Amino acid sequence: MKRKRIVVMGFAAGCPIAGVVWQHIHYIVGMMRLGHDVYYIEDSARLPYNPVTYEVTNDFSYAAGILERLAREYGFEDRWSYCARYLPDLPCAGLPLSRVRELYREADAILNVCGSQEFNDDLLTSDRILYVESDPGVEQIKVDKGEASTIDYLKKHHSLFTFGENIGSAGFPVPLHDFRWLGTRQPVVTDLWHTEAAPPAGAVFTSVANWNTSGKKDIEWRGDKYLWSKSLEFLKFIEAPKLSGEDFELATTINDPKLRERFAANGWRFTSPDQMSIEYDTYRKYLQDSKGEFTVAKDQYVRLNTGWFSDRTACYLACGRPAITQETGFTRHYGQQKGLFSFSTLDEIGEAVREINADYKLHCRAAYEVAHEYFEAEKVLRDLLDRAGI
Numbered sequence: 001m002k003r004k005r006i007v008v009m010g011f012a013a014g015c016p017i018a019g020v021v022w023q024h025i026h027y028i029v030g031m032m033r034l035g036h037d038v039y040y041i042e043d044s045a046r047l048p049y050n051p052v053t054y055e056v057t058n059d060f061s062y063a064a065g066i067l068e069r070l071a072r073e074y075g076f077e078d079r080w081s082y083c084a085r086y087l088p089d090l091p092c093a094g095l096p097l098s099r100v101r102e103l104y105r106e107a108d109a110i111l112n113v114c115g116s117q118e119f120n121d122d123l124l125t126s127d128r129i130l131y132v133e134s135d136p137g138v139e140q141i142k143v144d145k146g147e148a149s150t151i152d153y154l155k156k157h158h159s160l161f162t163f164g165e166n167i168g169s170a171g172f173p174v175p176l177h178d179f180r181w182l183g184t185r186q187p188v189v190t191d192l193w194h195t196e197a198a199p200p201a202g203a204v205f206t207s208v209a210n211w212n213t214s215g216k217k218d219i220e221w222r223g224d225k226y227l228w229s230k231s232l233e234f235l236k237f238i239e240a241p242k243l244s245g246e247d248f249e250l251a252t253t254i255n256d257p258k259l260r261e262r263f264a265a266n267g268w269r270f271t272s273p274d275q276m277s278i279e280y281d282t283y284r285k286y287l288q289d290s291k292g293e294f295t296v297a298k299d300q301y302v303r304l305n306t307g308w309f310s311d312r313t314a315c316y317l318a319c320g321r322p323a324i325t326q327e328t329g330f331t332r333h334y335g336q337q338k339g340l341f342s343f344s345t346l347d348e349i350g351e352a353v354r355e356i357n358a359d360y361k362l363h364c365r366a367a368y369e370v371a372h373e374y375f376e377a378e379k380v381l382r383d384l385l386d387r388a389g390i
Contacts, residue, residue, distance in 0.1 A: 004390060005037045007103055010113035012040075012070070013063035013082055014048040018276055018283035019208065021070070023134070023311055025280075026187045027113055029074055030377025033189070034385075039095075039103055040067070040076060043083040045118060051278045060084050064093035085120060101125070109390045112157065115139070119156060130388050131157040132184065135228070136164025136306040140174040140181075141221045154179060159388040166307030166329045173304065174221070183333075184384050186311035187377035193318035194368055195288050205294040205324070205353075206286070208251040208273060208312060209234070219300070226300040233296035233326065240294065241267030243346055244353040248294050251276065251286065287315055292322040292356060292367075294349070305329040317371035322363040324352045334374045339366030 008031065012024035024040070031038045047056045048063040064082045071077045071094075081095035090097055104110065104126050114134045117123070131154065133139060142150040154160060165183035166172045209230050217228035234250070241248040244267075251273040254260050260270065276283040287293075293316040301308040307329040316323050317340060327342040335342050341352035356363045 003035050003037060004108040004385070005039075005103070005106055006031045007039045007041055007107045007110040008113060009041050009043065009110060009117045011042065011044070011046075011116045013042050013060075013067045014044055014046055016049070016051060016063065016066045016278075018278070018280040019312055021066070021280045022283070022315065023186065024113060025070065025074055025192075026189050026311075026377050027111060027381070028076055029189045029192070030187045030381045032075065033378050034382060038076060038079065039107075040071070040080045041083070041095075041100055041103065042067075042081070043085055043100065043117070043120070043123065045085045045120075047086055058084070058086060060093065067094060097122075109158075109385065109388065119153070124156065127158060128390065129157050130384070130390075131160045132384075133160070133162040133164070133181075134186070134311070135217070135300075136162045136167055136308050137174070137226065137300045137304045138217065138219050138228075140167060140172075140176065140179075141219050141226070143177050143179060144175050144221070161384060161388075163308050163311075164301075164304075164306035165309075165333050166305055169307075169332075171305045171329060171332070172307075182384075182387050183307070185309060185375060185380055186314050187380040188311070188314045188318045188371060188375040189377045190318040190368070190371050190375070193284065193287070193315055193371075194320055196320075197288070199289055199291050199321070203289060203291040204247045204249050204269075205292050206249045206251065206290040207293055207295040208276070208283075208286070209295070211252045211254050224303075226303060228298055228300055230296050230298055233299060233302070237296060237326075237346060237349065238263060238266050238268070239346060240349045244350045246353055249290075284315075284319075287312075287321065288319045290316070290319075290321055291360075292316065292324065292363075294324045295326070297326040297328050301328045302326060307332060314371055314375040317367045318375070320364045320368040322356045322360075322367045324349060324356075334370065337366070337370070339363045339368075340370050 008027045010024045012021045050062045067080045071080045081100050083092045101122050110129045112131050161182045161184040167181045249269050251271050276286050309330045313323045322339050324341045327344045331342050343349045
C-alpha cells in the first residue's frame, strides 16, 4: 500500500476515559503499522472533561497532557494537536493551528472516529473525511425521520462506515434513503493486549459499564423507544451468575442500595470503575486479570439487529480471555465458535460458561485467534481505506 497522510480525529483527550483512549490508539497505531504518516487532532468547540476532578472546563491542560503522554508512548510525537475551538483566539497545544489547517488540506484521509468531530470551515477544505460510526441505529433513524441537520452532516463525508455490520441487509429494519453504509469493526492492535499469563487465582467473568446514561441517546422510531443504556439489559439477565454457578463482577457505579442487593443475591460483585477509567494501563490490566467477559449490549443494538460488536469485548479477546456477549446479529459474520459465545437467553449463558470451564486453556487460545482473525488493526484499517478508495 502506498504511504498516505492520515489524520485521525476523535475525543480521546476531550473525554479521556480509558475505553475511549484505547479506541483511538488502535486507529493511530494501526495506521502507523500500515506504513502511513499519521496525525491525531482534536479540534472541537466542546469543553473537555477532566476525569480526575470530575469537571467539564475550558481549561484544556489535562487534555493536552494526555495527548502528549500518549504520543510519547505510542510513537506519534510532534504529530498531534488539541485545538480549543471554544475559545475566541483558537489556542492549540501541540501542533499550531496553521499546521492543522495545512493537514486538513493535504491529508489523503481524515477519520472522524465515532462521528464525534463537528465541522468547521477549516476542516471542510477536505473532501476526504471518513465517518466511522461506533453506535449504529440512531443516525439511520434520524435520517428516516428526516432530520435535516443529521442528513446535512452525513453528506459532508466522503464515505460512511459503521460498526453495525448488518446495516443495509434485510435483517436491519431502518430504511437507508440512498445513504451507502459500509460495515467495519473496531480495530485492535492485539499485541498491545495479548498475554500468555493465566489470570490470577479466583479470577471471575467481568464487565465494565456506565450504568446511568440519563436517557439522552434514547430514540423513538415508529411508535417504539430504543434505549442506549445497558442497565435494563443487565437486569434482564441478573440471574446469570447464580444459574451458571459462578460469581460475575461488574465495574460500574450503582447508587441504589436495594438494586445492589438484588445483584449481590444473584452472585454479582462490584468494583469501582474510577481508577481504571482514569488510567488506561490499569484498565488493560483489569481485562487481562479477568477469567473472561460476560456482558450485555444496548437495547438499540439488540432490537435493531445491527450486528454491532463491542470494542471492549474485542480487547478481552485480544487478551486471550473468552467472551460471552449478547447477540446483536454479529454471529452472521463471526462468533458462536470457541472463545466467543453469543446469547439471547439465560440458558445459553449457562451453556457457554460450562463449555469454557470444560477446556479453559483451549478457549483462551481460541479467543485470541478470533481477535487476530477478525479485529487485527492492520487488517481492519487496510480494508477500510481500500473500500473508501483512499
